[in-house]
Amino acid sequence: MGGQLNAYTSREQTVYHAKVFGQDVPQAVDILADILQNSQLTESAIERERSTILREMREVESNNEEVMFDHLHSIAFQGTPLAYTILGPEENIRSINRANLLDYIRTHYTAGRMVLVGAGGVKHQQLVELAEKYFGRLPQSSPADYFAPPVSFSGSQLEIPDNMMQDVHCIVAIRSVGWSDPDYLVFMVLQALLGNWDIGMAADTKSHLSETLSQGLVQSYTTFHTPYHRIGLFGIYTVTNSESLPQIPTLIVQELARLSKNVTPAEVEHAKKKVWASLVLQLDDSYQVCEEIGRQFLTLGRRMPLAEAFARLSVIDSEVVKRVATQYLCNTAPSVVAMGSQLNLPPYDSLIDHIASL
Secondary structure (H helix, E strand, O other), X not given: OOEEEEEEEOOOOEEEEEEEOHXXXXXXXXXXXXXXXXXXXXXXXXXXXXXXXXXXXXXXXXXXXXXXXXXXXXXXXXXXXHXXXXXXXXXXXXXXXXXXXXXXXXXXXXXXXXXXXXXXXXOHHHHHHHHHHHHOOOOOOOOOOOOOOOOOOOOOEEEEEOOOOOOEEEEEEEEEOOOOOOOHHHHHHHHHHHOOEXXXXXXXXXXXXXXXXXXXXXXXXXXXXXXXXXXXXXXXXXXXXOOOHHHHHHHHHHHHHHHHHOOOHHHHHHXXXXXHHHHHHHHHOHHHHHHHHHHHHHHOOOOOOHHHHHHHHHXXXXXXXXXXHHHHHXXXXXXXXXXXXXXXXXXXXXXXHHHHHO
C-alpha cells in the first residue's frame, strides 16, 4: 500500500487526512480510526513530539505574517479562545502530559464533533459501512461538564517594535461572519472587490484600493477573510514603510466606507465572476473538495451544492454589498496591528473619529 498520511490543526479544527488508491480506502480508514481511537501516547512519543512542536514554534516566530496574524487574533478576540495561538503558550507545551491528552480526547473526539469525508475514487455506501465498522463505538457527545465559551470581537490597536525589520507590516481588520452565516458569500465578493496587489504587478483598474495603495504607499497588500464557526475576521494586510504607515489605516477605512455608499453594479458583477471562478477551481483538487465538505458538515450540518452557492451568489448586487459593508465594515471599530521599526501609527481614537465622520 502506498499513499500520503498527515494531519494539521487550525484554531477550530483538527484534520487527519490520507490520500490513497481507491482499492486501499478500507485500510486508510482503518489507519485513521486507529490513530484517533487507539494511540498509545507513550512518554517517549510525547517527549519526541514536544521537541517537534517547540521547533515548529521557533519557525512560526520567524515568519512575520504568522506573527502578525497571531497578534491580530490576540487583540481582536481578547479574552476568548480564538485569541490563543494554534500551538499555545510555550509553558503549556513544556508541561503537557499523557493525562492532559487523554482528557482532551475524551472531551472532543466524539461522534457529534467529527465527520468522515471521502472524495475521488470512493463510493458513498462503502464509506458509510467503513464509518460504522471503525467509528461506531465513539461516544455521541462530549461530557456534560464541557462548555464552549462564547467569542466576541474587540476593536483595538497594537504596535510591535522590531528594529531588525526593514519593512513595516500593518493589518486593519474588522469583525465579519462565520461559515454558516447567510452573508458569508457577500464577504467573498467584498474580498474580490478589494483585491490584492504587489509591487511586481500593474495596478488593478477594477480595484479602487489597488489604484490608491500602488502609488508608492505599499509594497504589497492582501485582502483576507478568515471565517470561524460563528464569527470571522475581514481585513487588509499591507507591507509598507514607516513614512507611509500613518496613512494606511485611514485610506483602508475610507475605501471600506466607499463600498458602503458608492460601489457600482459593474464592480460587483466583476467581483462575482472572480468568486465564481474560485468556487469552480476548488473542484479540481480532491483534497480541497474533502476539506470543504468536512467544514460544511461541521458548520452547516450538510453539504452545500455548487448550484446552491451559485444561486446565492447570483442574487448579490450592489445594494446587498452596501448593506453588508455598512453593517460590518463601517459600524465596527477595527483592530489594527503594526510591526517594524520606527512605528508611528496615529492615535487609535483619531482613527475612530475619522470613521465616525465618513
